[in-house]
Amino acid sequence: MVHGDDSGLVLPPRIAPTQVVIIPIQQKKEGVLEKAAEVCGRLGKVARTKLDDSDKSPGWKFSEAEMRGIPVRVELGPKDIEAGKCVLVRRDTREKIECSLDEVETKVAELLETIQKDMFERAKAHRDSHIWDAHNYAEFTEIANNKPGFIRAMWCGDVACENKIKEDLAVTSRCMPFNDQEHISDVCACCGKPAKKLVYWGKAY
């Protein structure tokens, strides 16, 4: 479940070494770094949090945080502090969320859970949308030659069929699901003989 886009990594919160980065805006202004450090201390209790108080510009820090795939970035500037709020930015969707400083721990913890769940759902939907059922050899061939992903097909259990599929189409068996023994057909998608096993097949690159 490691993802990425043009800006770099997109890590699911559970595996991200740093889950939250706080980036102060106009950090030389009085009180900004102090407040950022205070928020960092509070967030440190609910997430793996870092404060980027280096001398680089905020824009540079944003890019660096994006490249490293840190799931949530907290932006905090003098105007935010005055208004008692901060801005949370999701790495996965880039959505910006205004957040009251009073409830920043709760909101960040909730957001990390949401990101984790959303990323998992998206990965699952992506995987599920790339599984194709083949009921006979014509369908099997058509899918293997034209569609990316996995092929679900019945197999008689004969190694000869497995070898034929491998030689004809460069496709190999990947797994035989135990919990998902659905019968999509009664016959082997290769030879047409009776088949009881459902197998996932994938292109061997």
Ligand SMILES: [Zn+2]
């Ligand atoms: Zn067969």
